[in-house]
Amino acid sequence: MSCFSLLSSYNIKLHNAHCSVNSDSDPFVIPGFMPQKIEITRSQLPGTFVPLPDLDDYREKMHEAEISSYGIVVNSYEELEQGCAQEYEKVMNKRVYCIVRFGDEKKIGMLVKKSRVVEVIEMCMEGGVDGEKRRCRAKELGNLATKALEVDEGSSYFNISCLIRDIMKHQSA
Incomplete structure (x- = not known):
């Protein structure tokens, strides 16, 4: 959630x-x-x-x-x-x-209908202003996701470090 x-x-x-x-x-x-x-x-x-x-x-x-x-x-x-x-x-x-967790997709498996995959690819690849906007937004989201996981700079990395530190501090109190 x-x-x-x-x-x-x-x-x-x-x-x-x-x-x-x-x-x-x-x-x-x-x-x-x-x-x-x-x-x-x-x-x-x-x-x-x-x-x-x-x-x-x-x-x-x-x-x-x-x-x-x-x-x-x-x-x-x-x-x-x-x-x-x-x-x-x-x-x-x-x-x-x-905290973002990646890597379980293969274990869990995801079912997406072929027609939906084709539809999304066609939307992203279409020409014109709308297609260009979709490609730019997809690239932007990909960059944000990558940045979130970066060591020392990403929010996900930072938050997991804070969570571990806070739990250790809370247990010792």
Whole structure:
């Protein structure tokens, strides 16, 4: 789950924004500090917003664990989160460690339909201004991902180092 997703869910719950609309298909704006104005419908919300009495006890335990935790590890990198990591850190009053883990793709496996792969490649390779914009954005994201993993300079490397240091400090206290 990304910092954007966590922050969005936090703000929606805090302000009960999903209760401000009459139907599951009516859009509402995600409140609080967000990098952009985002509209969403109740039908697009994650399962945690669906009331299920059988899961209330489990959800309460999750909330208690979240409150009592020392920090939050997120599978992301700060360069792509556009301020969401810092804002989520602020509202939760906990350290957020954005750490990217690569290498499990082959073990886990990913299923993408051939038609979707062809469609995406064609979109990236098309000529004109739109195709050029897509190629530039893809290159930019690739550079950000590479930079996040660089030793001594990348946010992911920095955050894993901070996490290890903070855990060691916390255990010795």
